[in-house]
Amino acid sequence: MERDNYWNRRISRRRALAGLTAGTAGVAALGLVGCGGGDDDDGGDSGGKTIEQKQEEVKSILWQRTDTTAQAVPGGIYAGYTTADVTNLDPLASPSFTANVVGSYVYPRLTKYKTGLRVPAKGEVEPYLAEKWEQPEPTKLILKLRPNAVWEDKAPLNKRPIDADDVVFSWKKFAALSTSRKDLVMLPDNPTGPVISCEATDKNTVVFTTQFPYAPLLSALAYSRYLQIMPRESDGGYDPKNETRSGGPFTLANYQRSVKFEYRKNPNYWAAKDIFLDGYDYPIIPEYAAGLAQFRAKKVWQFAATQDDVIQQKKDFPDLLLDQNAMNRTDWMTYFGLQPDSPFRDPRVRQAAAMMIDRDTWIDTFGNTSKYKAEGYPFEVRYHSHISSGWEGLWVDPKSSEMGEASKYFAQNVAEAKKLLSAAGFPNGLETEIRWITTGQYGTTFPNQAEVLKGMMEEGGAFKFKVVNPDYATDYLTNVYFGKGNFKGVAIGATTQFPEVDQFLFAYFHSQGSRQKVAFQGKELVDTKSDQMIEAQRKELDANKRAQMIKDWQKYAGVQMPMVPYPGQANTFSLAWPWIGNWAVNRAWDTESDRQSVETRLWFDKSKFTG
Amino acid sequence: MARYVTQRLLLAALTIWLVSIIVFTLLRVVVPIFYGDAVDVIAAEYSHSDPARAEALREEYGLSGNLVVSYLEWAGNMARGNLGESLFNGRPITKEMHDRLPVSVELGVIGLLSGLLFSVPLGVAAAVAQDRWPDYFLRTFAILLNSLPGFWLAILIITFGNKWFNWAPPLNFAYLTEDPVAHLKIMLLPALLIGLTPSAGLVRLVRTQMLEVLRQDYIRTAHAKGLSDRTVIIRHALRNSLIPVVTVVGLTLPTLIAGTAIFESIFTLPGMGRYLVSSVSSLDYPVIMGTVFVFSVIIVLANLAVDLSYTVLDPRIRY
Numbered sequence: 001m002e003r004d005n006y007w008n009r010r011i012s013r014r015r016a017l018a019g020l021t022a023g024t025a026g027v028a029a030l031g032l033v034g035c036g037g038g039d040d041d042d043g044g045d046s047g048g049k050t051i052e053q054k055q056e057e058v059k060s061i062l063w064q065r066t067d068t069t070a071q072a073v074p075g076g077i078y079a080g081y082t083t084a085d086v087t088n089l090d091p092l093a094s095p096s097f098t099a100n101v102v103g104s105y106v107y108p109r110l111t112k113y114k115t116g117l118r119v120p121a122k123g124e125v126e127p128y129l130a131e132k133w134e135q136p137e138p139t140k141l142i143l144k145l146r147p148n149a150v151w152e153d154k155a156p157l158n159k160r161p162i163d164a165d166d167v168v169f170s171w172k173k174f175a176a177l178s179t180s181r182k183d184l185v186m187l188p189d190n191p192t193g194p195v196i197s198c199e200a201t202d203k204n205t206v207v208f209t210t211q212f213p214y215a216p217l218l219s220a221l222a223y224s225r226y227l228q229i230m231p232r233e234s235d236g237g238y239d240p241k242n243e244t245r246s247g248g249p250f251t252l253a254n255y256q257r258s259v260k261f262e263y264r265k266n267p268n269y270w271a272a273k274d275i276f277l278d279g280y281d282y283p284i285i286p287e288y289a290a291g292l293a294q295f296r297a298k299k300v301w302q303f304a305a306t307q308d309d310v311i312q313q314k315k316d317f318p319d320l321l322l323d324q325n326a327m328n329r330t331d332w333m334t335y336f337g338l339q340p341d342s343p344f345r346d347p348r349v350r351q352a353a354a355m356m357i358d359r360d361t362w363i364d365t366f367g368n369t370s371k372y373k374a375e376g377y378p379f380e381v382r383y384h385s386h387i388s389s390g391w392e393g394l395w396v397d398p399k400s401s402e403m404g405e406a407s408k409y410f411a412q413n414v415a416e417a418k419k420l421l422s423a424a425g426f427p428n429g430l431e432t433e434i435r436w437i438t439t440g441q442y443g444t445t446f447p448n449q450a451e452v453l454k455g456m457m458e459e460g461g462a463f464k465f466k467v468v469n470p471d472y473a474t475d476y477l478t479n480v481y482f483g484k485g486n487f488k489g490v491a492i493g494a495t496t497q498f499p500e501v502d503q504f505l506f507a508y509f510h511s512q513g514s515r516q517k518v519a520f521q522g523k524e525l526v527d528t529k530s531d532q533m534i535e536a537q538r539k540e541l542d543a544n545k546r547a548q549m550i551k552d553w554q555k556y557a558g559v560q561m562p563m564v565p566y567p568g569q570a571n572t573f574s575l576a577w578p579w580i581g582n583w584a585v586n587r588a589w590d591t592e593s594d595r596q597s598v599e600t601r602l603w604f605d606k607s608k609f610t611g
Numbered sequence: 612m613a614r615y616v617t618q619r620l621l622l623a624a625l626t627i628w629l630v631s632i633i634v635f636t637l638l639r640v641v642v643p644i645f646y647g648d649a650v651d652v653i654a655a656e657y658s659h660s661d662p663a664r665a666e667a668l669r670e671e672y673g674l675s676g677n678l679v680v681s682y683l684e685w686a687g688n689m690a691r692g693n694l695g696e697s698l699f700n701g702r703p704i705t706k707e708m709h710d711r712l713p714v715s716v717e718l719g720v721i722g723l724l725s726g727l728l729f730s731v732p733l734g735v736a737a738a739v740a741q742d743r744w745p746d747y748f749l750r751t752f753a754i755l756l757n758s759l760p761g762f763w764l765a766i767l768i769i770t771f772g773n774k775w776f777n778w779a780p781p782l783n784f785a786y787l788t789e790d791p792v793a794h795l796k797i798m799l800l801p802a803l804l805i806g807l808t809p810s811a812g813l814v815r816l817v818r819t820q821m822l823e824v825l826r827q828d829y830i831r832t833a834h835a836k837g838l839s840d841r842t843v844i845i846r847h848a849l850r851n852s853l854i855p856v857v858t859v860v861g862l863t864l865p866t867l868i869a870g871t872a873i874f875e876s877i878f879t880l881p882g883m884g885r886y887l888v889s890s891v892s893s894l895d896y897p898v899i900m901g902t903v904f905v906f907s908v909i910i911v912l913a914n915l916a917v918d919l920s921y922t923v924l925d926p927r928i929r930y
Contacts, residue, residue, distance in 0.1 A: 085889065088700035095668075095699060095893075179664075189663060241700045257707070258881040258889075259784050283782045287877045290780065293769045297779035474647050 054376025061314070062378070063321040065118040065585045069601065072276050072581055076604025079611075081291055081300045082282040085258050088241035091228045092170060093177040100225050104595045105263050105280075106246040107228035110143055110167065110206075110221040113499065113589035115597045120326040120392065121589035123499065125218040128596065129162065129229055129247075130206075138213035138541065145204045148270045152246040156237040159268055162229065162247050164200035169232040171198035180225050182514050183503055186211055192512050194538070213539045215546060216500040223499050224593040249275055249596045260284060271596075276581070276603035295575075298611035302576040302583070306445075307368040310573045311375050319610070323584040324378065325572045330497045331388035332442075333508070334453060334564040338485030338520040343432070345525060348424040350561040353490070354409045355417035356457040359383050359567035366449055367570035379571040383410055386509070386557040386565050387550070391501055394547050396554045406558025414460050421462060433489030434465040435480055437472045442494045449566075450492040457490075465490070485520040499590045501550060502538045509562060510534045518562040530556060579608040612922070619918060623911045630907040631689065635682050638896045648674055649698055649894040672698045685900065694901035699893060704901040707886060712905070715875075715882040717787075717798060719868035722806030723860065730810040731856075734817025735849060739840075741822060749814060756811035761804045762873040768800070769877070780878055801874040809863050816859060820852035827851075854924055861917030865910040 049057075087096035091103030112128035115121050127133075130143035145164060151157035175185040186193035194214040199207050210217060220226055229247060234240040244252045246266045254262035264279035266272060285291040288306075295303035296317070305313055314322050334353065336344035343349045363381055364370050372379055382389035383398045396403050398410035408416075421430060436450035457463045468489075470476040480491045496515070498504045511519035511526040519526045533556060537549040576583045581603035588594035642648070650668045669675045688695060694704035737749040772778040780800065785793040824830065825848055833843045872884025883902060890898035 087893065177664075181664075239701070242702060256784070256881065257702075257710075258875075258885050259879065260782075283879055285782075285879055287766075289766045289770055290877050290879070293773035293779040294782060296773050297777055299779055299782055474645075474651070478647070478651065 051374070051376055054374075055378070056376070058376040058378065061318070061322055063323040063584060065323070067118065067585050068581045068603070068605070071605075072603040073606070074276050074278075074603070076277055076606070078277050078280045078580070078599075078602065078604070079299060079301045080280055080282045081285045081294065081303070082261065083284070083286050083291070085284055089244055089252070089255075090230075090234075090240040091224075092173045092230060093240070095179060097225055100228065101592055102244070102252060102261065103228045104224040104248075104592050105250040105599075106244045106248050106252055106266075107230055108149065108162070108248045108596070109224065109226075109228055109593075111218050112222050112596060113219075113594055115589065115594055116587035118585055119587060121587050121594075122392065123219065123589050125222050128222070129167075130221075133218070139210045141208040141210075141217055142201075143206050143208070145206070146270060147204060149247060150268050150270075151231050152251055152266060153268055154245055156233050157231055157245050160231070161203075162231075163203045164206045165203070166229055166231055167206045168198055168200045169235070170227060170229045173230070173235075174227050178226070183507070184220055184226060192506075192510075213541055215538055215541050216502045219500045220503070222593060223590065249600050250279065253279065258284060271600070275600040277599075280599065298577060301580050302574070305575055307572055308371075310368075310575060311371060311377075313575055319578055320575045321578050321580075321583060323574045323576070325574055326587065327380075327382060327388075327390035327392075327569060327571065328497070329388045329390035330495070330566075331384045331386070331504075332492070332494045332566040333517070334490060334492045334566075335517040336485070336563070337483075337487040337489050337491070338525055339488065340520075340524075342485075342488070343424065343426065343430055344490070345520075346424045347560055348420040349426070349430065350564065351409050351559075352417040352420040352424070352462065353457055354561050354564045355411070355413045355420070356459060356462055357453065357564065357567055358412045358456055359410070362449075362452060362456070362567040363570055365452060366445060367572070369570045372570075372573075377573065381568065381570045383568040384565040385410075385554045386563070387501055387504065387554060388497075389568055394501055394550050396551050396558075398558065402551070402555075403558055404555050406555055409558060409561055412456075414462065418460060418462050429461040429464055431464040432466070433468050435468045435470055435476070435487070435489065435491040436493065437476050438469045439472050441472050446494070453492060453567075463490075482515065484522055485517060485525075499593060502534075505534045505550070505553070506538065509557065527560060527562065530560065530562070577608075577611070579605045579611075581605040616919065619915055623915050626911050627908055630911075631686055631904060632682070634900050634903050634907070635685060638900055639678060639681065642894070642896075647894075649896060650674060651894075689901075689904060694905070695897035697890070697898050698895045704898055707898075708883070708901070708905060711881055711883045711886050713787075714798075714880055715868045715871050715884060718802045718805055718871045718874065718880070718882060719864055721798065721802035722804075722867055723809070723864050724806070725803050726806030726810030726813060727860065729806070730813035731817055731849075734814045735821055735844060737814065737818040738821035738825065739844065746818075750818070753811040753814040756807060759808070761808045762877060764807065765801065765804050765874060765877050768804075782879065784879065784881060797878065797880070801871075801878040801880065805867055805871060805874055809867065813856065813859065816856055817852065820855055821848055824848045824852045850924070854921065857920055857924060858917055861913050861920070862910075865906065865913045868909065869906045 082101075084098060086094075086098040086102055088094050088099055089102055091100040091107060094100070108129040110128060110130040111125045111133075113121060114124040114126045127146075129145055129149055131146040133141060133143040135141050145162065145167070147161070149162040150159045151162060153159045175181050175187070181187070182190045182193060184193060184195050186196050194210045194212065194217070196209045196211050197207075199209075201207055208217065230240065231237070231245055231247070234245070238245060246252070246269070249266055249269045249271070250263040251266045252261065253264040254260070260281065260283040262279065262281050265275045265277070269275070285294060285300075291300065291303055292305065292309070292313075294300040295305070296313070310322070314320055336342065336350060336353075338345055360381070367379075367381070369379060369381060382395075385396050385398050385403070387395055389395050389397070398407055401407070403410070418429075421427070434454050436447060438447045454465055454467070458465060466489075470480060476491075476493070480487050481493055495504070495508060498507070507513045507515045509518055509530060510516060511522050511531050516522065518530070530553065533549065533553040537546050537553065540546040540549060574584070582601050586598045586601050588598050591598075643651075648669070649672060650665050666675075673681065685695065692705065694708065696703055697707075733749050733753075737746045740746045769780060781793065781797040783793065784797055787794045821844075825844075830843060830848055833847050834840075838847075868883070869887075870884065871880075871882050872888045874880070875882040875885045876888075883906075886898065887902045889895075890902070
């Protein structure tokens with residue numbers, strides 16, 4: 001109970017933060033919807049039951065992910081929702097990823113991720129448009145396209161077979177226009193890009209050539225933000241910004257701008273017989289409270305309720321399916337300005353910042369773990385290393401002995417942190433600036449998370465921050481996020497969740513990475529050892545050896561502390577109505593990239609429908 | 612009268628021209644200086660600071676040309692009713708407006724009408740019962756209503772409507788011409804809510820004007836002639852107290868039409884507000900310029916209509 005004072009302070013902060021958040025329209029309503037549950041730290045009504053009894057109860061109500069494929073009846077339209085409209089419908093040339101979301105329903109890719117049946121997916125790759133492949137040499141990948149793939153029965157394609165020329169066309173368009181092109185393509189201004197070329201050797205064969213053995217290539221080809229295969233007729237034959245021509249499992253049958261998307265089963269898809277539902281309707285509901293109301297009224301079948309809301313919704317509607325989510329692979333960062341006079345050039349100052357963080361409290365505050373615990377919900381808490389704790393098989397637990405010397409920097413130790421600061425020349429603490437955005441681009445909770453991190457770093461006077469809240473598009477992104485260390489003080493921000501860890505490591509931690517925050521302007525403070533370790537793992541084709549190399553890098557980064565990772569995470573929970581057959585049974589590796597594997601397996605169980 | 616109307620029309624045209632220069636200058640000159648242009652936003656967020664791609668986009672979007680020529684082209688197109696195309700999806704803005712403007716106008720008009728139906732009787736009632744409890748109650752109620760944002764009320768209605776009655780607003784938008792019943796079902800609540808906040812101000816305005824008119828000699832004369840209170844209030848007092856109300860109403864309508872974005876988001880309506888807000892966040896400048904310009908024209912025309920309506924409401928007014 002030694003933590004009581006500190007803990008209570010944090011809970012008070014939590015209440016204050018909740019009050020702040022209630023100023024926004026959507027979240028204000030959440031508090032009201034959830035008011036039945038109160039804001040008690042013990043999770044509300046205890047009902048006189050012990051924690052053990054509650055745990056047993058929750059065990060019995062947790063969704064068991066029953067595979068009902070054998071009972072599946074074809075038909076029905078899924079009532080879903082989405083929160084945002086798209087900029088346009090061209091996934092290879094849109095300035096926004098939103099186009100890739102639509103594209104993931106209609107345009108196929110060469111490979112796809114293997115889903116996990118009732119268990120989390122592992123990121124393995126399997127055939128999609130390419131039915132097989134071979135690697136005759138480490139820098140060449142030859143893919144054979146399936147012969148029975150055709151485009152939608154709509155002019156000007158009219159069921160034309162999908163061929164290698166479509167792939168090459170799409171690659172060229174991706175390399176020229178995609179905003180993600182630098183992640184994959186070697187260009188004059190992007191010499192570290194792995195892929196040199198993509199060529200067709202016959203109607204059904206394409207060859208990718210890389211400048212070095214690139215281990216994650218097959219995985220990259222499965223990612224919906226990269227190479228979606230579009231018909232070459234999209235160049236003049238139809239307007240790809242406003243229309244689609246499907247070669248994948250669904251067609252975009254109706255799109256009303258700002259209103260809704262309607263996808264329908266593509267009868268010409270090579271595996272159309274495996275799709276149970278006739279389609280998906282997604283009205284655009286940007287307001288959380290409106291979405292929650294639609295879910296509660298059963299007009300929306302599944303809803304991304306905030307973790308604060310999950311317990312109350314389950315109590316209000318015991319019929320709801322409650323599923324425990326796998327750990328996510330997101331690891332946001334506290335990072336540092338590295339200008340010539342920056343104190344953060346000294347690793348001891350960065351280590352001190354890392355040691356100020358009370359990770360357990362932070363995870364509890366934002367992961368709702370106290371309430372979950374009080375209600376008997378099962379969950380695991382993990383600290384992030386410099387990669388997310390959701391990277392199963394690659395992540396090194398900072399609390400374990402495997403992390404070695406770096407482990408101490410992930411444990412809160414204010415006294416030791418102050419010693420490090422003192423040794424670095426700041427015996428009275430370090431006064432500087434701290435930046436984060438307060439607009440909604442990273443979600444409504446993010447500013448609160450940043451504020452709590454700031455508060456933790458300021459404890460005992462170790463750091464004294466002047467808060468700067470930059471404009472997202474015109475200041476934060478240009479000067480801070482993409483600033484390559486050319487700003488003053490500390491910044492807190494999101495990172496992209498890539499489906500392959502290499503893309504994350506290279507983008508953020510390699511001195512030449514597109515989003516790197518570790519080498520000033522990419523030239524000064526270059527950590528050659530870290531760069532070499534990152535380059536080596538991407539060239540290693542043996543999965544086990546590569547995993548070890550990634551673990552070794554984490555241990556190295558844990559000591560150097562180029563950035564301070566977000567504290568960690570706990571399991572979260574999802575809710576859905578019980579008439580979604582096979583809900584959460586096929587586990588996606590990347591939700592957006594796995595439509596063809598997950599959405600095709602869901603079915604409408606009319607016998608359970610009460611809407 | 613004809614001269615006055617002609618003068619007003621010329622003044623309106625001049626105002627619109629000046630607005631076009633201001634809108635163009637702000638978006639194509641001032642905003643890029645301080646915040647960057649649309650390509651900067653794209654390049655920063657998605658293009659990983661890719662100068663080559665950024666330059667190509669700038670060329671494609673027509674952001675690198677001569678500003679005077681660009682203005683003349685844009686203004687010329689505007690004059691011909693061509694508002695241009697969105698930078699990001701290439702859709703004609705005129706087409707988008709054709710689909711969306713009626714939704715926003717309908718929201719604004721229904722909101723205003725419902726607000727008037729609500730506020731005029733209450734304002735009259737408060738004036739007639741001056742300094743008695745109905746007056747105190749109505750004034751307090753009006754202040755309360757004026758201080759509650761409409762979107763907050765909307766969230767409360769959705770939240771508690773759902774909690775208590777398992778109700779949620781309709782999801783599938785239908786145009787009036789397609790399905791009038793479904794259309795009204797989805798439009799009515801947001802329209803009523805939009806009208807609620809301004810109606811609170813109108814209650815107080817009507818009350819004040821009524822009190823002023825009720826003290827006039829001709830009202831005393833009307834009473835002395837033996838007319839009933841009802842006739843005096845409705846025929847003589849109300850009509851004369853409405854002139855400033857018409858001014859406020861006329862100027863409120865375009866504000867209501869332009870300010871529907873939050874309600875459109877909450878009730879998933881495809882109106883102009885959402886269109887404008889989404890284009891602002893991406894600095895889709897042709898859309899911003901087009902919509903701001905159209906809103907400006909609506910406001911100028913509303914002002915014109917208000918001025919002209921005075922002659923109808925008060926025959927003593929001559930120009």
